[in-house]
Amino acid sequence: MQLIDQNTKKIMEGCKERARSFGLDVPNETLEYIVTNRDMINLSPKVMIPTLYNYWVNDVEVLKESGRYKLYPSNPYETVINTRPPISFYNDNNPDWLNIMIFYHVIAHIDFFRNNILFQNTWNDDFVGKALADKRLIESFRSRYGRWVDYVIEFARSIDNITGYFKSLPKLNLHKEQEPGEKMEYFINIFLPDVVKATEVEVIKYIEKYNLLVESDKDNADRLFFADIKLRFPEFDAMFENNYVDSKAEEDIMEFISEYSPFLNKKENQWMKSVLSIVRETSLYFAPQMRTKIMNEGWASYWHDKLFISDDRIKGFETQYAKINSGVTSISRVGLNPYAIGLRMFYFIEEMADKGKFYYDFQKLTDRDKRSEYNKNIGKGMQTIFEIRKNFTDFNFINIFTSQDFVDRYNLFVVGKRLDEERGVYQYYVKSRKAEEYKQMLIDSMTHPPVIKVNHDKTNDENLYLVHEFEGKQLYKPYIADTLIGLEFLWGDQVVLETTEIRIDKENSDENETKFVYDKVLYSVKDRKVTKTKL
Amino acid sequence: MKKKTTKQNIDISKLSQSSQDLINKEISFSKTLSHRSVNTKKKNDLIVNGLYEINDRDLFISLNKEDFKVNLFTIEELLAKDKQREEDGFPRRIRLGKYIKPIKGSQEKIVVVPTTTEPKFYHDDSITEDGEENTGGSGDGEEGEVIGEQQAEPQEGEGEGQGAGQGEGSDHDLIEDAFDLGKVITKKFELPNLKPKGKKLSTNKYVYDLTDINRGFGQYLDKKATIKRIIETNIMLDKLTPGNEISPQDLIINPQDQIFRILSKEKDFEAQATVFFVRDYSGSMMGEPTEAIVMQHLFIYSWLMYQYQNQVNVRFILHDSDAKEVPDFYTYYKSNVAGGTNVFPAYELVADIIEKEQLYRDNNIYIFHGTDGDDWDEDGEKAISAVRRFLPYISRMGITVAKNSWGSEDRDTTVEKYFESSGLLKEKHDLIRMDGFAASQGTEDRIIEGIKKLTS
Numbered sequence: 001m002q003l004i005d006q007n008t009k010k011i012m013e014g015c016k017e018r019a020r021s022f023g024l025d026v027p028n029e030t031l032e033y034i035v036t037n038r039d040m041i042n043l044s045p046k047v048m049i050p051t052l053y054n055y056w057v058n059d060v061e062v063l064k065e066s067g068r069y070k071l072y073p074s075n076p077y078e079t080v081i082n083t084r085p086p087i088s089f090y091n092d093n094n095p096d097w098l099n100i101m102i103f104y105h106v107i108a109h110i111d112f113f114r115n116n117i118l119f120q121n122t123w124n125d126d127f128v129g130k131a132l133a134d135k136r137l138i139e140s141f142r143s144r145y146g147r148w149v150d151y152v153i154e155f156a157r158s159i160d161n162i163t164g165y166f167k168s169l170p171k172l173n174l175h176k177e178q179e180p181g182e183k184m185e186y187f188i189n190i191f192l193p194d195v196v197k198a199t200e201v202e203v204i205k206y207i208e209k210y211n212l213l214v215e216s217d218k219d220n221a222d223r224l225f226f227a228d229i230k231l232r233f234p235e236f237d238a239m240f241e242n243n244y245v246d247s248k249a250e251e252d253i254m255e256f257i258s259e260y261s262p263f264l265n266k267k268e269n270q271w272m273k274s275v276l277s278i279v280r281e282t283s284l285y286f287a288p289q290m291r292t293k294i295m296n297e298g299w300a301s302y303w304h305d306k307l308f309i310s311d312d313r314i315k316g317f318e319t320q321y322a323k324i325n326s327g328v329t330s331i332s333r334v335g336l337n338p339y340a341i342g343l344r345m346f347y348f349i350e351e352m353a354d355k356g357k358f359y360y361d362f363q364k365l366t367d368r369d370k371r372s373e374y375n376k377n378i379g380k381g382m383q384t385i386f387e388i389r390k391n392f393t394d395f396n397f398i399n400i401f402t403s404q405d406f407v408d409r410y411n412l413f414v415v416g417k418r419l420d421e422e423r424g425v426y427q428y429y430v431k432s433r434k435a436e437e438y439k440q441m442l443i444d445s446m447t448h449p450p451v452i453k454v455n456h457d458k459t460n461d462e463n464l465y466l467v468h469e470f471e472g473k474q475l476y477k478p479y480i481a482d483t484l485i486g487l488e489f490l491w492g493d494q495v496v497l498e499t500t501e502i503r504i505d506k507e508n509s510d511e512n513e514t515k516f517v518y519d520k521v522l523y524s525v526k527d528r529k530v531t532k533t534k535l
Numbered sequence: 536m537k538k539k540t541t542k543q544n545i546d547i548s549k550l551s552q553s554s555q556d557l558i559n560k561e562i563s564f565s566k567t568l569s570h571r572s573v574n575t576k577k578k579n580d581l582i583v584n585g586l587y588e589i590n591d592r593d594l595f596i597s598l599n600k601e602d603f604k605v606n607l608f609t610i611e612e613l614l615a616k617d618k619q620r621e622e623d624g625f626p627r628r629i630r631l632g633k634y635i636k637p638i639k640g641s642q643e644k645i646v647v648v649p650t651t652t653e654p655k656f657y658h659d660d661s662i663t664e665d666g667e668e669n670t671g672g673s674g675d676g677e678e679g680e681v682i683g684e685q686q687a688e689p690q691e692g693e694g695e696g697q698g699a700g701q702g703e704g705s706d707h708d709l710i711e712d713a714f715d716l717g718k719v720i721t722k723k724f725e726l727p728n729l730k731p732k733g734k735k736l737s738t739n740k741y742v743y744d745l746t747d748i749n750r751g752f753g754q755y756l757d758k759k760a761t762i763k764r765i766i767e768t769n770i771m772l773d774k775l776t777p778g779n780e781i782s783p784q785d786l787i788i789n790p791q792d793q794i795f796r797i798l799s800k801e802k803d804f805e806a807q808a809t810v811f812f813v814r815d816y817s818g819s820m821m822g823e824p825t826e827a828i829v830m831q832h833l834f835i836y837s838w839l840m841y842q843y844q845n846q847v848n849v850r851f852i853l854h855d856s857d858a859k860e861v862p863d864f865y866t867y868y869k870s871n872v873a874g875g876t877n878v879f880p881a882y883e884l885v886a887d888i889i890e891k892e893q894l895y896r897d898n899n900i901y902i903f904h905g906t907d908g909d910d911w912d913e914d915g916e917k918a919i920s921a922v923r924r925f926l927p928y929i930s931r932m933g934i935t936v937a938k939n940s941w942g943s944e945d946r947d948t949t950v951e952k953y954f955e956s957s958g959l960l961k962e963k964h965d966l967i968r969m970d971g972f973a974a975s976q977g978t979e980d981r982i983i984e985g986i987k988k989l990t991s
Contacts, residue, residue, distance in 0.1 A: 056616060059608045060629060060651045067648035147619065154653075161655050334683060336671040415672040415682070428683040430676040431669065441669045450656050468656070479654035482626055486654075528624055 001039050001050070001089075004032040008096060011313070012103050018307055019104065023386060024111040029085040032103075034092050037073070041065045047286065048079050048089065051132035053278065054139075055153055078102040082113040082289065083127040097317040098324065101308045108303035112296050115390050118288040121168070127285060134278045141271055152272045155486030156254065156279035162449045163280055164252035165287035181222060184210065186240050187229065195239065243456060253466065253487075254280045256454050262461045263492025272490070290447045294394045298342015301329045302385075305343075334415050334428055336445060345397065346385050348406050353384035371405070394446055402439035414441045450475060455498075464491040468499035470518075475499055480523055481530040488525045496524040498535070610649050628652070745796040753795020760794040768792055808930075809848045809898040810839060811885050812867060815906040817855035817876040819939065827937040827977030828905030829868055831985055835903055836864055838986075848898070850888065854881035856911070860888070876909045878950060882921035895928035902929060903989065908936040908948020908971065915953030922959065926966060933989030936971035947971075 004012070009032065016026045035043070045061035046052040077098070080088040088106045090099050113119050141149045180188070188207065192198040198206075213221040229236055250256070258276045263269060289296070308314065308321060331340040352358055356376030365371050388397065407413075416431030432438070451469040458465035464487065468475060480497065487495045498520070505515040520535035608616070617629040628651050676682050745755055769775050769786050812832050816825070839847045851867035852860050855874035858881040861867050885902060889895055902925075912918065922932070936948055947955065951971055954960055959967055970988045972981060 056608060056613060057651055057653060060613060060649045063610060063613075064648040064650055147616070147623075151623070151625065157653060158655050161657070331673045333674050334670060334672045341671070410673060411675065412671065412673050413676070413678075415670050417669075420684075426685040427681045428672075428685070429681045430672070430678050433678055438671070441671060444669070448658065450658055452656055471658075473658040473660065476657040476659040479652075479657065482654035483656055485625065 001033050001035050004034055004090065004099075008032075008099060011096070011100060014313070015100060015103050015107060015307070015311070018311060019107045019111075019303070022303075022307065023382070024107060024303065025114050026107050026110055027085060027114070030110065031085055031087045033087065033089050035089045036092050037069065038066075040079075040089070040091070041069060043089070044079075048081050049083075049128060049131050051128050051135055052282070053131070053135040053153075056150060057154075057157075078106060080106045080109045081128070082119065082122055082285075083129075084125060086110045086113070087128065097314050097320070100311065100314055101304055101321060101324070104307040104311075105300045105304035107307075108300040109296060111303075112292070112299050112389055116288070116292060116295070116392075117390060118292060118393050122285060122288065125285075131282070134282075137274060138278065141275065145271070149275065151486075151489065152275045153279060155490050156276045158483045158486045159253050160279050160283035162252060162452055163254060163283050163287065164250075165284055165291075167251045168284065183222070183226065183240060186243075187236070190243070191233075191236060191239065196233070252280075253452060253454060257464070257487070257490050261464075261491050264490065266492075276490075288393075291393050291395070294338045294342040294345070294442075295389065295392060295397050296342070297339040298344075298346050299389050301339045301343040302346045305329070331410065331412075336442075341442070344410050345401055345406070346388075348409060349388060349401055350381035350385050352381075354379055354381035356380070358384070395443065398439060398442045398446075402435055402442065404435040407433060407435045407438050412438055414438050452497075458496075462493045464493070464495045466495065466497045468497060470500040474501045477501070481525070484523055484525040484530055485528050488528065494524060494526045496522060498522050613649055745798055747797040747799035749795050749797045750791050751793060751795070753797045755796040757794045757796055761792060764792040764794060765789075807848075807898050809850065809894050809900050810835075811850045811852060811888075811900070811902040812836065812864075813852045813854065813881050813885065813902060813904040814867065815855070815876060815878070815881075815909075816853045816870055816872050817874050817909070818872070819876060819909045820907050821871075823974035823977060824907040824937040824939055825871070827972075827974045827982060828935060830977065831935055831982045832903060832905060833864075833868065834982060835986060852881055852884055854878070854884075856880070858884040860884065875911055876906075877912055878906065878910045878915070879912060879917035879921055882918050882925070886921050886924040889925050889928050900925075900929040902932040904932070904934045906934070906936055906950055907939050907974065908950040909939075910949040910953075913949060913953075915950065915957070918950075919953060919957045919959065922967070926959075926963060929966060931990065932967045933986075934967070934969040935985055935989065936969065937974035937977060938971060939974060 003009075012030075012032065016028075016030075019026055042062055043050060044065070045058035052058075077094060078088060078090055080086065086106075088103075088110075090102060094102065114123070138149060138153070188203060192203050192206065210221065210225050213225055217224070226236075254276055258264060258273050258280075264272050264276075305325060308325075309318075314321075329337075329339050329343050331337060331344070354377070355374060356362065356378040357374060359376070361376075362371070362374050365374065392400075413433045414431040414437050415428050418427055418429070419425075420427050448471075450473075451471070453467050453469065455465040455467050466487075480499075484495055484497060501519045501521050502516050503519065505517045508515045522533050522535050524531055524533075613629055617627050621627055629649050630651070672682070674682075748757070748760070765786055765788055766775065766781075768789055772787060774785060774787060775781060812835075814828055814832065820828070836849065839849065849864070850860060851862070851864060852858055853867065853870055853872075854877070855872055856877045857874075861870065881904070889900060894900060910918070926932075934950070934954070936951055938948060948971070951969065954969055960969055968989045968991075970985045972985065
């Protein structure tokens with residue numbers, strides 16, 4: 001791994017200038033490295049962060065990938081990591097013109113990382129540096145506690161996909177003194193909705209009342225407010241005392257375990273909390289990336305295309321470029337390509353906005369011809385896509401803009417897969433060309449980890465009671481037992497998971513219709529033995 | 536060339552007391568650094584390193600045992616770590632997989648790699664009300680139009696019911712699962728009497744040997760080969776005349792003529808084995824006996840798959856009143872028939888295969904037979920003589936008798952009787968073992984215990 005040579009760097013600085021003239025936000029300091037395929041294989045299990053902590057699962061991955069490479073060599077073109085300053089990697093087999101195309105792609109990613117507000121929690125971090133500090137800490141634990149460090153990493157990682165990323169967001173913009181007190185927070189967020197079953201309107205009335213008190217008498221507001229509450233809900237104080245859980249620990253299971261686990265709270269086990277926190281922070285760091293995959297790749301593809309074509313320095317490589325570009329952004333007959341969908345979506349939105357099609361005048365038109373001819377020439381396209389790259393995530397990007405016009409425009413459809421039993425083949429067929437169904441298909445393919453919460457009433461030092469909120473999908477069964485064993489280790493005693501499992505109702509199903517039975521089940525682990533009972 | 540380190544031997548006894556004190560103090564300080572460059576062997580025989588002997592690199596490495604560089608584990612280290620997990624009471628996580636690249640006209644390339652999974656709470660997309668898997672597509676085509684096909688895995692009747700005839704999953708899945716299962720039970724036993732036979736290359740074991748030849752430099756000078764080359768060179772240079780005496784000082788020696796041996800990684804040879812699975816699939820086996828036998832053979836098969844990977848050839852034989860060989864474990868596992876029972880055709884088939892294919896030459900041979908003990912051939916004369924035929928070739932035969940509840944749960948079955956009376960079990964205790972139990976008691980633990988008995 002070495003820094004890119006000065007000549008290429010100079011060309012890249014030229015790229016930055018051109019990108020800036022189009023409004024992209026690129027910092028002066030960026031780092032570019034030339035890497036070999038071997039480096040790529042070594043780095044990819046560490047999500048390309050060279051300084052990420054060592055962990056045996058990554059080693060397994062590296063060995064596996066190098067084995068695969070022996071049989072099926074491949075050259076990944078580039079990769080970029082979101083850190084300060086931004087770092088990108090270029091394959092040493094790339095020709096120069098390709099590196100320029102890639103650099104335009106990278107510039108757009110950097111712009112996206114720096115501006116999309118979902119990434120706000122990462123804006124101030126030199127993640128590579130932070131990871132190095134974490135890595136050193138973990139190494140120092142390793143020299144003291146040996147393999148137990150790896151177990152703790154493993155068990156922490158077993159719940160790092162269900163971290164409460166969105167729950168951690170609202171506090172990001174809150175000033176320390178703006179944060180409501182513990183009592184108020186419990187009253188508004190838990191007591192009113194869960195205990196009193198108050199409606200939203202009622203909750204807002206309480207908030208307004210509280211705000212009025214703060215305005216008139218800041219110092220005594222709390223006391224006055226809760227004196228009144230005590231009259232109305234005499235049980236409140238006692239409930240608060242018994243049930244209050246630190247809101248930080250409310251964010252996800254990992255925080256809760258870290259805060260309340262009797263095992264981790266033992267003096268000799270305190271170090272484990274640091275490991276948990278490292279694993280959690282790392283996971284949170286990548287959370288926005290996972291939720292902006294279509295947009296981020298679409299945005300980068302949009303810009304590398306636009307900027308590369310307009311760059312006069314690479315005349316003569318148009319055909320080679322076209323070949324690679326189409327490989328990256330072509331939309332396949334069957335399958336999903338986030339680059340292709342995202343790119344087309346940005347083109348589509350830009351055109352809609354240029355023609356003024358986001359205005360109500362257009363929206364209310366029903367005549368097909370009039371709709372397609374509609375053009376107010378207001379030229380707001382560029383401004384609109386910049387706004388979108390700032391304020392949207394994959395979910396609302398797709399949910400809002402996947403219209404029938406979009407689906408028809410690019411000839412998209414949902415592909416179904418069914419079994420032809422007589423001929424023993426799976427058939428892929430055009431299932432639907434309806435925008436609603438296409439949209440749903442895209443949304444279903446997005447990251448959506450299961451929601452698993454702690455049941456505070458049933459949880460105590462001897463028992464951690466988890467509840468999986470069923471959303472139509474069961475948990476992947478083969479992993480449940482192993483995950484629970486890890487959690488038992490972290491909690492230091494029995495762990496219970498309440499979940500729902502689906503099975504086919506054989507008696508009531510026939511060829512045309514499959515019926516399902518939903519079983520509430522309880523998994524519990526004690527002394528590393530997992531048992532399952534029906535509820 | 537090993538670099539010699541310069542060390543000074545200092546005799547301090549002649550120095551003044553204050554100088555001696557100072558030097559001793561220095562030495563005791565340096566000891567607290569836990570640094571290995573200062574030695575006090577004897578009281579007055581001090582070895583003190585020179586000023587430039589201590590450097591950052593050595594010092595920091597000795598202070599920090601952990602290497603901050605990328606310290607990748609090898610497959611062997613990872614597996615050792617995985618074994619440690621088991622001792623710590625956590626399930627094993629690493630399994631060996633392989634990438635296979637089929638190449639036209641030659642043997643496929645195989646690379647053995649470790650694989651692992653990280654269990655987490657994930658949504659299971661396989662069972663939902665939506666039923667079908669959807670993805671995106673683009674291009675022409677009416678709704679409902681088929682745009683592509685893909686060969687489906689063989690479908691089997693679903694069901695959790697009894698017997699080997701039913702089951703879920705495809706062949707492929709079964710082998711994947713077998714691998715997993717093998718991983719779990721692999722620690723519990725190993726093949727008995729395994730002798731080094733055969734010439735099959737190991738895929739993941741290596742030895743280091745001085746086998747590679749290199750000119751000019753290397754680890755070990757091959758004198759004979761070197762002299763040959765020197766003489767060749769000198770003949771070419773007309774330095775030698777045939778018939779005349781050779782005087783070594785007249786020879787011109789080109790440095791490139793020195794032939795060295797270099798340490799090289801060589802694939803190791805591993806003992807090879809052939810395992811016969813023989814199963815009674817007659818009518819009387821229906822239900823519990825079949826379940827017990829099939830489960831036991833599945834365990835053994837899984838374990839072999841995991842532990843011995845490419846070193847084991849497996850043959851499957853089914854018999855009722857007749858015997859036949861089936862191609863794969865899947866068929867072996869699933870087949871069911873209702874017929875009478877004769878054991879001897881199966882044994883004869885095994886003996887025939889061993890003799891015809893001369894398997895005994897390169898293979899350790901193991902036979903696992905599962906039956907309910909029923910045999911229409913009461914005295915078992917033919918069966919025993921077939922056993923005597925193959926007994927000299929084999930390393931172990933294990934017979935499992937899973938007795939039917941309605942028959943003779945606590946009495947000896949026909950098969951047990953004639954094996955007993957033949958005296959083979961005692962006479963050839965090292966080669967043949969038998970384990971009988973009531974099929975209704977065929978729990979997982981009992982079955983694993985059975986495997987232990989058969990392979991111990």
